[in-house]
Amino acid sequence: MLRALKANLDAFTLILIAVVLIASLLPARGAAASGFELLTMAAIALLFFLHGAKLSRQAIIAGATHWRLHLLIFVFTFGAFPLIGVILRPLLTPLLGNPLTLGMLYLCVLPGTVQSAIAFTSLARGNVPAAICSASSSSLIGIFLTPLLLMWLLDTQGVGDNFAFADAVGKISLQLLLPFLAGHLARPLMGTWVASNRHWLTWVDQGSILLVVYTAFSASVVAGLWGSVSPRALLTLTLVCCALLAMVLWLTAWLARLLRFSRDDEVTIVFCASKKSMATGVPMAQILFPGAALGPMLLPLLVFHQLQLMVCAVLARRYREAVSDASRDRPGGIEVTR
Incomplete structure (x- = not known):
């Protein structure tokens, strides 16, 4: 299972890099754009429609009762993460420049991932029902809370007058939340089909991201993105994202142990609270920011997303191996696989 997951992640990473290269060399212009x-x-609407049809109310009820776990994930995702961004801003601006720094702030206010957080939690033998509930609710709450947090952060930058919160929430609700609710209402009719054809959801999920990335980077390349982002700045951005990811992974694990959560709950907290969603962040950025500014806003998210997938794949394996080792070391213990 681990090998299959890593192969899938690696393939998508390579395709994503290829799309960025194609957009850099052959950007869409005019009518094509x-x-x-x-x-x-259309692809994004279909994606959220299918997510709505897939979401089970039973899974929500099963995971929603663990309120302490969800509260910690929520506070870290929408509280600690943005606070880290604000604290680091004086250091980031001289290193990255203002456009990429704003992109880092946007990254910090995004909700957590859904599919990969659940997949890694399952792989590491964590609390999967709680992960399903927490990850799903994070994406829905982020539709409203991310623009609000972003408005506050932009106001701290002195450019908040250009950000219309009500208009942003209205557009996001129309393009993301409405298809999601429509899909969930259609679940009695097509829930079984969606459950038995999950590969379609994967294709739509990844395909919509690739389309948004190509469209966004095309507009930014036409506007001179790579003339303003040097290789040195890109390398610095990668190192900053590495440091940020290491910090949040350590903090989430430390908080879970400090608050005496079980080992299974710790896994869920680490993988749900430390990850940021490209599936939500990319289409949301397309709504919130004009075309030419979209590339620099997305670049930190693209870098951080690839890093979190690769690092969390290794971390999930270590969590799983630790459980297997403990089972073998227990007197008379038998290793049980899930």
Whole structure:
């Protein structure tokens, strides 16, 4: 299972890099750019419709009762993460410049991932029902809370007048939340089909991200993205994302142990609270930011996303191996696989 997951992640990472290269060499212009924008909006609507149809109310009820775990994940995702961004801003601006620093702040206010957080929690033998509930609710709450946090952060930058919160929430609700609710209402009719054809959701999920990335980077390349982002800045951004990821992984594990959560709950907290969603962040950025500014806003998210997938794959394996070793070391213990 681990090998299959890593192979899938590696393949998508390579495809994503290829899409960025194609957009850099052959960006969409004029009518082609408009066509890609319409296609991207349709793909994103389909993606959230299928997510709504897949979500089980039983899974929500099963995981929602663990309120202490969900509260910690929520506070870290939408409280500690943005606070880290604000604290680090004086250091980031001289290193990255203002556009990429704003991209880092946008990264910090995003909700957590859904699919990968649940997959890694399952792989590491954590509390999967709680992960399903926490990750799903994080994405829904983020539709409203991310623009609000972003408005506050932009106000601290002195450019908040250009950000219309009500308009942003309205557009996000129309393009993301409405298809999600429609899909969930259609679950009695198509829930079984969605459950038995999960590969379609994976294709739509990854395909919509690739479309948004190509469209966003095309607009940014046409506007001179790579003339403003040097290789040195890109390397510095990668190192900053590495440091941020290491910090949040350590903090989430430390907090889980400090608050005496079980080992299974610790796994869920680490993988749900430390990750940021590209599936939500990319389409949301397309709504919130104009075309030319979209590339620098997305670049930190793209870098951080790839790092979190690779690092969390290794971390999940270590969590799983620790359970296997403990089972073998126990007198008369038998290793049980899930």
